[in-house]
Amino acid sequence: xxxxxxxxARARGGPSGLSSYVAAAVARQIERDNLNDLIxxxxxxxxxxTEEEVQALRDQLHQAREQQRQSGADAA
Numbered sequence: 001x002x003x004x005x006x007x008x009a010r011a012r013g014g015p016s017g018l019s020s021y022v023a024a025a026v027a028r029q030i031e032r033d034n035l036n037d038l039i040x041x042x043x044x045x046x047x048x049x050t051e052e053e054v055q056a057l058r059d060q061l062h063q064a065r066e067q068q069r070q071s072g073a074d075a076a
Contacts (some may be wrong), residue, residue, distance in 0.1 A: 001009075006018070013021035014023060 009021050009025075010018045013019075039049070
């Protein structure tokens with residue numbers, strides 16, 4: 001691992017340490033790799049996902065998060 005990256009990771013690892021920080025980063029990368037695998041399987045079966053479809057889903061997610069945020073604020 002390049003020294004500058006190791007130093008940055010060590011600094012961000014805090015009390016948990018470098019090993020914990022690196023393990024979390026590797027876990028996130030594995031999740032991304034698994035999601036990419038699922039996308040490839042879905043696209044093979046159903047065709048490529050268009051940018052419009054991606055944007056529509058992002059909009060839905062944004063709306064759902066906004067509704068959740070507002071519901072949480074109303075409950076408080």
